[in-house]
Structure formats: structure tokens, C-alpha cells
Amino acid sequence: MGRLCFDCPRRCGLDRGVAKGFCKEDDKIRIAKIIENFMWEEPCISGDKGALAIFFSGCNLRCEFCQNYQISHLGKGEKYTAEQFRNLLESFDISKYSSIDLITPSHFSTLLHEALADFKSPIPIVWNSSGYENSEMIKKLADFVDVFLPDFKYYDRELSHNLSKAKDYFEVASRAILTMREVMPENIFNDEVLAKGVLIRHLVLPGQTNDSKKILEFISENISQPFVSIMGQFTPMGGKLQSRLKPLEYKIVLAHAEKLGLTNGYFQELGSANECFVPDF
């Protein structure tokens, strides 16, 4: 029997060589797409050269409103062992990018740790995740991750259950983000690029300004040196959330962030609430 998977808080406890858990992935790393010089992240991640963006297939959260639905829910992509993934990464000329952006990697945590634990990267390795992760795993990942870029999606249990089948999302993600801050206590920049640190993303959902406010309050009360990206680009993708975010809702959340002193970070122009900004896979 192979290793039983407890990589994420779903704790399926399955041998992924013979069965698939919630993330629907087996015992290989699967990559849906690699985009070179990817400029669509926050400026401190994209830098002036863009990121080497690696989009992993599958997901341990599978949100109703996922903007990468085709890769997170439908299962597409090429499979790699840990060794093959390392070789793949080494085949790129890393000097051409500002960062290595590992996108939705949590359900491959053990394999990626095996591949990269001793990988000496001259540019930051970014762990771009849903925030639904185990604290113990975050501590291990700090062996090779330079920048944690977690989403912080929901406060309310019913909301996270309804949209991501994870009642415990806030409890788990808040603990994971506190651990990220613990293992990466300072935000350190190299020119304009975040070389070490934690950037917390929050996507404001239509009709959920109070939930957003609670998330921001937690950040302001508990996270030292908070660095946040408050996003208003919600795009209905089918499923349970069909309305667009109203400009006023986004403004209310931004005003609350300012009131809390969360002014270090990014916000978006609401004109970007358009599907043409969603990557096409």
C-alpha cells in the first residue's frame, strides 16, 4: 500500500495510487498549464518580468464560483513524478522571471516538498493557495516557499459550507495564515518584488460585505505587518452565485479596511469585473 493522504484538512486518508479523494488527484503532480511571464498577479508577485505561473490540476476546495473551473473541477493536465517536476522546473531559464508562482498547489504538498525541499531558487517561490491548509504542512513548506499568497475567503461557516463544502474553512484558514506569518515573520522586498513574506488575498463576494468585514477585522487584530490584496473582480461562473459584485459593496469593504488601518496592499479597479480577465484554459 502507498502513502495515505492527509495532505490537507479534508484528511481523506486514502492511498492516492488506488483511489481518489476530494481533490480528485492521484499520486502524481498534475499540471494543467504553465504560463511564462504571467503579469496578472499583484505587482509585487509579477514584478517587471512576470511570473513563471504553474497551474496545478484539481483542488481541495473546489469553490462554486471558481474562475479556473476547467482545471480545478474537470481534471486536465500532464502528470509528473516529484523528480520529473523538479527536472521540469530546472529546464526553465529562471532568470527570465520575477517569481515562480505555484497556483493551487495544496493537494500536491507532499510531492512538491519532495521535489523542492532543497531547491535553491534565485527568485521567490510563491505558494498561491486557497488558505485551506494544515498548519503542520505550512511549517514543512517553509523549507522551500519564500512567499505565501493565501486566499482568506470566508468567515461564516454556512457560507463556506454552501460554496466550498468546508464548514471549518475560517477555523482552518485562520490557523494556517497565522502559521504562515509565524514562519515568515517579515515582508522583505527586493526592488519591487516580495522576496519573503505573506500577502493575504480576499475576494469580496456579492451580498457578503459583512463576511468580508469580519475577515478584515481578524486580519487587523491578529496578523502582524498585514499586507493585503482586496479583490473586487468577482465574475459569475455559474453555480450558486449568479450576481455581480456591486461597486458600492466593494467600496464599503475598502472603507472598512481603511478604517481598520489595512492600507498596505492592493485593491482593484472594478472595471476588471469582466470575463475577459479570466484566464482561458
Ligand code: SF4
Ligand atoms: S490532498 Fe486530496 S486526497 Fe489528500 S486529504 Fe486533501 S482532498 Fe484528500
